[in-house]
Amino acid sequence: MEGPYEITLRIERYDPTTRSRWVQDYRMEAGGMLRFTDLFRKINNEQDPTLAWSSSCEHAQCGSCAVKVNGRPVLACELLVANAVERFGTRRFLVEPITVGPVVRDLVVDLEPAYARVEKVKPYLIRRKDNPYGRGEYRIPPRALEVYVEATRCIHCFCCATACMSGPPNFMGPNAVMASVVRVMDPREEALEERFRVLHGPQGVRHCHTSRACSHVCPKEIDVAHFVAIAKRGKVPGQ
Amino acid sequence: MRWRLSRTVPCDLLILGAGGAGLRCAAEVLERRPGTRVIAVTKVAHPQKSHTSTAQGGLAAVSPDDPIDRPIYHMFDTWKGSDCMADQDVVRRIVEAGWEEIVWLENRGMHFSRDLDGRLAKRTFGGHTVHFGEASAYRAVYEADRTGKGIMDTLWGEVLRGGISFLHQSMATELLFSEGRCAGAVIFRQKTGEFLAIQAKATVLAMGGCGQVFRVTTNCRQNTGDHLALAVQAGLPVMDPEAVQFHPTGIVGPGILASETLRSVGGILRNKDLEPFMEHYAPKMRELAPRDLVARAIETEIREGRGVLNPDHGIEHVWIDLRHLPEHVHRTQIPEVAGFFRKFANVDSRHELCPIRPSNHYHMGGIPTTSEGEVLRDAQRVVPGLFAVGECACASFHGFNRLGTNSLLELITMGRFAGRRLLGYLEEGIPVIPPDTAQATFQKFSGYMGTRGRAKIGEIRGKLRGLMTEKVGVFRVEKGLQEAISALMGLKAEADETAIRNRDLVMNQELVERWELENLLVSAMLIAQAALHRRESRGGHFREDHPGRNADFHYHSMVYMGPFGEVRMDRKPVDMSLHREGGTHAEMFGMIERRY
Numbered sequence: 078m079e080g081p082y083e084i085t086l087r088i089e090r091y092d093p094t095t096r097s098r099w100v101q102d103y104r105m106e107a108g109g110m111l112r113f114t115d116l117f118r119k120i121n122n123e124q125d126p127t128l129a130w131s132s133s134c135e136h137a138q139c140g141s142c143a144v145k146v147n148g149r150p151v152l153a154c155e156l157l158v159a160n161a162v163e164r165f166g167t168r169r170f171l172v173e174p175i176t177v178g179p180v181v182r183d184l185v186v187d188l189e190p191a192y193a194r195v196e197k198v199k200p201y202l203i204r205r206k207d208n209p210y211g212r213g214e215y216r217i218p219p220r221a222l223e224v225y226v227e228a229t230r231c232i233h234c235f236c237c238a239t240a241c242m243s244g245p246p247n248f249m250g251p252n253a254v255m256a257s258v259v260r261v262m263d264p265r266e267e268a269l270e271e272r273f274r275v276l277h278g279p280q281g282v283r284h285c286h287t288s289r290a291c292s293h294v295c296p297k298e299i300d301v302a303h304f305v306a307i308a309k310r311g312k313v314p315g316q
Numbered sequence: 317m318r319w320r321l322s323r324t325v326p327c328d329l330l331i332l333g334a335g336g337a338g339l340r341c342a343a344e345v346l347e348r349r350p351g352t353r354v355i356a357v358t359k360v361a362h363p364q365k366s367h368t369s370t371a372q373g374g375l376a377a378v379s380p381d382d383p384i385d386r387p388i389y390h391m392f393d394t395w396k397g398s399d400c401m402a403d404q405d406v407v408r409r410i411v412e413a414g415w416e417e418i419v420w421l422e423n424r425g426m427h428f429s430r431d432l433d434g435r436l437a438k439r440t441f442g443g444h445t446v447h448f449g450e451a452s453a454y455r456a457v458y459e460a461d462r463t464g465k466g467i468m469d470t471l472w473g474e475v476l477r478g479g480i481s482f483l484h485q486s487m488a489t490e491l492l493f494s495e496g497r498c499a500g501a502v503i504f505r506q507k508t509g510e511f512l513a514i515q516a517k518a519t520v521l522a523m524g525g526c527g528q529v530f531r532v533t534t535n536c537r538q539n540t541g542d543h544l545a546l547a548v549q550a551g552l553p554v555m556d557p558e559a560v561q562f563h564p565t566g567i568v569g570p571g572i573l574a575s576e577t578l579r580s581v582g583g584i585l586r587n588k589d590l591e592p593f594m595e596h597y598a599p600k601m602r603e604l605a606p607r608d609l610v611a612r613a614i615e616t617e618i619r620e621g622r623g624v625l626n627p628d629h630g631i632e633h634v635w636i637d638l639r640h641l642p643e644h645v646h647r648t649q650i651p652e653v654a655g656f657f658r659k660f661a662n663v664d665s666r667h668e669l670c671p672i673r674p675s676n677h678y679h680m681g682g683i684p685t686t687s688e689g690e691v692l693r694d695a696q697r698v699v700p701g702l703f704a705v706g707e708c709a710c711a712s713f714h715g716f717n718r719l720g721t722n723s724l725l726e727l728i729t730m731g732r733f734a735g736r737r738l739l740g741y742l743e744e745g746i747p748v749i750p751p752d753t754a755q756a757t758f759q760k761f762s763g764y765m766g767t768r769g770r771a772k773i774g775e776i777r778g779k780l781r782g783l784m785t786e787k788v789g790v791f792r793v794e795k796g797l798q799e800a801i802s803a804l805m806g807l808k809a810e811a812d813e814t815a816i817r818n819r820d821l822v823m824n825q826e827l828v829e830r831w832e833l834e835n836l837l838v839s840a841m842l843i844a845q846a847a848l849h850r851r852e853s854r855g856g857h858f859r860e861d862h863p864g865r866n867a868d869f870h871y872h873s874m875v876y877m878g879p880f881g882e883v884r885m886d887r888k889p890v891d892m893s894l895h896r897e898g899g900t901h902a903e904m905f906g907m908i909e910r911r912y
Binding site: 092093108121128129132133136138140182189218222226232233259260 | 360364366367370418422423425428430431432433434460462473476477536538570572573629652655660662772773774775778816817818820822824825826
C-alpha cells in the first residue's frame, strides 16, 4: 500500500462551556494502513490533547466510533487512510459528529436519546411461546434462522439512522425497526401484534421513504431496508 | 473549581461495569427479586459497547444429553489448561452450572447457531477434549463468531425488562466502606462532569480487564485496569496479577483478535517457509493446543528467524492459512473475522495467507473472590457487601492459562452465583456512608487539574505499553523484569508532571486519560512485581531463566501495594478438592503433566 499521505482532517469542534462550535484543521502525515481512530489518537498525542472522540473496541464490533466523514456516516475504526483517499477522491476530510443525539463535546454524542428509541421497541422476547420441547432449548432449524440472522448482527452504531432521510426524532430509525423485526421473525416470540402496533405507530415505519440509505451505509453490510420492508408489509414472509 | 459531590443516590445494588458478568448478575437479581433498585455504571456509551461484545468463538458447556462428553472431562481440561493453578471447587461449580446457563440465554432469545435438527450447534476449541485428552470435544456452543455480542444483546434486553438504571460514560473512582462493609462508590459522570456518591446495600465489581497495559492487545480502549487500582486504593489484594494471557492470533497491526475458531475450523499456522510448524510443538493437538503454548510457538518461530516482516507496520509475524477451507465456512462460520482481515489487513482469507502475531488478550489474575464471587481481603476473610465477577475477578477458574470459550462461561455463571449470594444483603438496611466521602477522589482529581508540568499523557502511556510488551510479555526474565519495575517508577514520576489543557470537567478526555494512566501504572507494577517474584514458568507466565514448573510456587500470589511500587506478597493455597476427595478420577486432578 502506498503512503505516507499528507492529509488534513477538518474536525467539527464543540465546547459545552462556551457553547461554541467551529471547524478546526489538523494537518498530518499518515500511513495508509492507519485508521481514523488512530488519527484522532495521533492528534491527541502530537497536536491537541483536548480533542474528544468516542471509541471502544476499535474493530467494528461495538459501534461507538461512528462519525460523518465528508458527509457519510462511517465507523472511524475501520476507515483506513488509503481507502478514504480512494473512496472520497481527496486528502481533505470533514469529520462531524453523527446526528442522532446532542453533541456533548467535539465528536462525542450523547447516545441516550438514540438508544431510548431502540429501547421503546423492547429489544427482547416480549412474550415467549411455550417451548414444545419442554425445559431445554427451542428448536430453530438453520433455514428458519437464516432468514433473519443478518439482522441480529446490528451493533447500533446509528450510521443508518444518521443517513436516513426521515431521521430522528420523528422516526424511530432503521436500526430500531430492525431490532423489533428480529423478534417478529424469531419463532420464539409470541407478541407479534404488540410489535406491529409499535412498528406502525406514530414513530414507526410510515416515516420511511425507502431511500435505502440505511442499507447503503451500514458498516456491517446488512440489508437494513429489506428488514424495514418486512415491517412495512406487516406480516412475516411465508406466514 | 469547587470539588464537591453533586448528589448522594441510594440504591439496593450497585454494579460497577455493565458487561456480561455485571449484567448477568443484575438479571439474576431482577428475576429473583423484582423491583430491586439496581444501578449499573459503565465507562462506555452504552452497555452494548462493552468488551464482552467483542468475544467471538463460543461458550463451553457440556449438555446433559451429550452421548460422549462429560462435565468431568471439562473440569479436567480446565485444570490441565490452568497449569494446575485453577481452584477445583470453583472449576466444579462453574462446569456443573454451565448448561443451565446456556438454556437460560437461549430461552431469553439469544441467537445461537443451530445444527440441522435445530438444536444448538457445537464446535471444538483449543484444549477441550473428551476422555481426558484423547480427542477434541465438541463442547462450544456459539453464535457464529460473535458469541459475546449475542450474550450482551440478550442480557441488555433482560435487565431493561427488569427496570435497571444505567449511568453511562461514568467511572468509579473510590469504593466506600462503613465499619468494614462496602457501602457503595464514588462515581464520576463524564457527560455532566459531576461526582456522585452511590450508597448501596451490595456492590459488585464487574469492570473487565487491563489489556491496555500492553502495546499490542485485543482489549478495548477502556480496559485500563481501573479495578486493580480501585482494589489497591482500598487496601485489598490482587491475586495472580502475573497470570496474563497472550492470544496466539492477533491481526498484525491493530492487534485485533482473530478468533481461535480459525484454528478450530481447520486453519493452519505456517512460518515464512510455509512450513506447518505446530507439529514440532504439540504433536497431537497441533493448532488446537492451548493458547500459551501456541503463542510461545509463534514467538519462537519469529525469534529463530522464521517470521515474515510486514513492511507497513514494521512487525514480524507468521501466517494463518485458511485458503483450503470451503467457501461456506468463510461465509457462515467466520464471517466477522474474515471481514477483519479484509478491512484491517487488506487480505482476502479465501485466497491469501493472513498475517498474525500474539496479542495480549486476557487477565487470569484479578480481585480474589470465593466461589460465589465474594471479595476476599486475605486468604480467608471476605469483605461484607462487596463482590467481584468476570475478568476483573479471580476465583480462580482459569489458573495461569485460560481455555478459549471458558471466559464467557465464567462471566455468566459467576454473575449468577454472585447475584444469588448477594440477595441476603438486600434485605438488610442501607449502610451509612462516611461524612468525608470522596475526599480521596477530590484530592486526586484536583491534583491532576492543578499540575503545570510538561510531560505528556500519551507519551508516557506509549512508553509504558511498549515496556510491558517488551519486558513483561510472552517471555520474561529476571533482569528484564527488574528493568521494567525501575522504568515504571520513572514513568510514575513523569506522570506526576503532566498538565491538563482542558480546564472543564465535562467530557474531559484528557482528565479521564490522566486517571487511566494512574491505573495503568498500578496494574503494570502489580504484574511486573508478581512476575519477578514467581521464579518458575506456569501457563501464560513464562520465565526464560526458570523454564519449568516449580512445586515451591504452587500457590496463588496475593499482592498488596501501599505506596507505588512497594508491594507485599502473600499466598493463598490452590484448592485441590477434586483430587483430595478421591474417587475414580482423582489422579487426573493431581499435579499432572501438561503435554498436548
